Amino acid sequence: MTTDTFEKDILKGLQSKPKRLFSKYFYDDKGSALFQQIMHLPEYYLPGCETEILQQRAKDIINKLPQASYDVVELGAGDGSKTAYFLDAMIREKKKVTYIPLDISPEILSVNEEIMRQRLPGLCVKPIAGDYFETLKEISSREVPKIILFLGSNIGNFEGEKALGFIRFVKRFMGKGDYFMLGVDLKKHPRTILAAYDDPAGITKKFNINLLDRINRELNGNFNTADFDHYASYDPISGATKSYLISKVAQKVQVASHTVGFHAFEPIHMEVSQKYSLEDLDQIRFQAGFSTDHHFTDSKSYFSISLFEV
Ligand code: AVI
Numbered sequence: 001m002t003t004d005t006f007e008k009d010i011l012k013g014l015q016s017k018p019k020r021l022f023s024k025y026f027y028d029d030k031g032s033a034l035f036q037q038i039m040h041l042p043e044y045y046l047p048g049c050e051t052e053i054l055q056q057r058a059k060d061i062i063n064k065l066p067q068a069s070y071d072v073v074e075l076g077a078g079d080g081s082k083t084a085y086f087l088d089a090m091i092r093e094k095k096k097v098t099y100i101p102l103d104i105s106p107e108i109l110s111v112n113e114e115i116m117r118q119r120l121p122g123l124c125v126k127p128i129a130g131d132y133f134e135t136l137k138e139i140s141s142r143e144v145p146k147i148i149l150f151l152g153s154n155i156g157n158f159e160g161e162k163a164l165g166f167i168r169f170v171k172r173f174m175g176k177g178d179y180f181m182l183g184v185d186l187k188k189h190p191r192t193i194l195a196a197y198d199d200p201a202g203i204t205k206k207f208n209i210n211l212l213d214r215i216n217r218e219l220n221g222n223f224n225t226a227d228f229d230h231y232a233s234y235d236p237i238s239g240a241t242k243s244y245l246i247s248k249v250a251q252k253v254q255v256a257s258h259t260v261g262f263h264a265f266e267p268i269h270m271e272v273s274q275k276y277s278l279e280d281l282d283q284i285r286f287q288a289g290f291s292t293d294h295h296f297t298d299s300k301s302y303f304s305i306s307l308f309e310v
Contacts, residue, residue, distance in 0.1 A: 007219055007256050014260045014268070021211055023157055023243075023271035028214050034207040041203060043195040046153050049303035050183050051082050057296040057305070058089030064294055064307055065179065067145045069096040074149040075132050075170070077101030080112040083149065084119045091120065098124045098144065102135045133169075140173035148174065151183035153303070156241075156274040163274065167288040171310065180290065180308040187275045188302055190234045197232040197241055197273065205230035208245055208270050221255040231267070239275035244268060281306050 006025065013020040027035065039047045072090070074083055080101055090097045101112050109127040116125045128135045139146065148170060155163050170180065197204055208230050212223040228245045235242075247262035254260075276284075278295050281304065285293040290308035297304050 003218065010215055010219060011256060011258055014255060015258075019260075019262075019266065019268040021268055021270050025214065026207060026211055026271075028210070031207060031210045031214070034203060034210060037203050038199075038207060041196075041199050041201065043199045045192070045196060045300075045302055046185055047082070049298040049300065050151060050153075050305065051085065052298045053296050053303065053305045054082055054085040056298075058086050059093065061086070061181070061294075061296055061305065061307060062089060062093045062095065065095070065147070067177065068094075069144050071098050071100055071139065071142055071144045071146045072149065073100045073102065073139050073146055074151070075102055075136075076150070076152070076154055077103045077112055077127075078108055078152075079115055081115055082151065084115060086149075087116070087120055087123060091123065098126060100126045100128060100139055102128050102130070102132050102139075104131060105129070136170065136173045140175075146174060146178040147181055148178070149181045149183075151181075151305075153183055153185040153273070155182055156185055156276075157272065158274070159272045164284055164287055167284065171288055171290070174310045176310055178310045180310075182281075182306045182308065184281060184304050184306055185273070185275050186297070186302060186304055187236065187239050187277045187280075190236045192302075193234045193241055193275060194232055197234075197243060198230070202230075204232070204243070208243055211270070212245070215255055219256040221253065223253050223255075224251075227251060228268075234275075239277070239280070241273040241275060242269060243271040243273075245270055276304075278304065 009022060038044050072087060087097060087099055101109060103109050106129040109129055113125050113127055116123050128138055158166050209225045209228060212225050212228065215221040216223055227248050229248055231244045231246050233242050244267040247266045250264045251262050252259050282293060285308045290310060292309045294307045295304045
């Protein structure tokens with residue numbers, strides 16, 4: 001991503017009605033560190049539930065996989081520490097596995113390789129750094145059947161139809177007998193969801209505000225972050241969780257030599273974290289053209305790892 005794209009997206013978003021910024025820009029060094037803190041918050045139940053499934057239900061998942069060898073390709077792999085539980089179970093069940101983590105960051109891929117080396121010595125790891133729109137091309141030509149992993153509820157950050165568009169895009173790189181394994185946060189009591197995105201320690205607020213700080217640093221902005229409050233909402237019908245920053249006062253802000261005016265209490269829409277029901281997932285699986293689905297949930301049924309077969 002160039003500074004030009006960042007600047008264009010930010011200005012376009014701040015000049016839109018309603019104002020909009022994109023959560024993909026949350027993850028500079030400070031934002032990534034804040035996200036790590038969110039992952040450890042007691043209210044942010046997602047990683048704990050997904051880990052429980054990968055630890056407790058791995059064998060049930062593997063029982064659905066008929067072949068003896070698989071390439072396990074992980075999109076946006078990060079450090080792979082949760083995935084290691086699944087890979088470990090694959091090895092125990094005598095599957096021959098090559099793990100191919102894809103991530104934009106070469107640094108995190110080195111951490112990933114080191115974690116795998118320590119926890120699963122002997123596992124064949126072939127990291128590929130880059131945008132997965134590019135890197136997926138590289139893996140599609142390999143002969144071995146594939147399981148493509150997209151964990152961490154990352155699909156939730158695609159808005160509306162874009163989630164289905166992304167799944168259809170990934171499917172273009174898959175062949176008969178390949179599987180898509182999707183980690184999805186499920187619809188549940190609205191208060192449980194809201195608490196996960198509005199923690200009392202205020203880390204999620206800092207995570208959102210950090211994008212204003214980033215704009216100040218990188219685009220010569222002058223946001224006074226104390227003038228903005230964080231507000232999260234959840235719609236139990238659509239399953240959309242939305243985060244906003246609210247301008248507490250009427251004000252003018254400079255960004256990259258442009259002036260952006262705010263009314264008092266005007267929102268900037270920052271992020272969507274979509275929640276799904278199992279029925280919603282069946283529908284998506286069908287619309288994306290996969291033949292079967294299986295859902296593996298945690299003991300509270302908060303989260304699903306869903307397996308779609310091509
Ligand atoms: C990365 N993504 C799945 C997180 C989510 O739950 O939407 C990002 C996040 N935003 C606020 N808290 C966590």
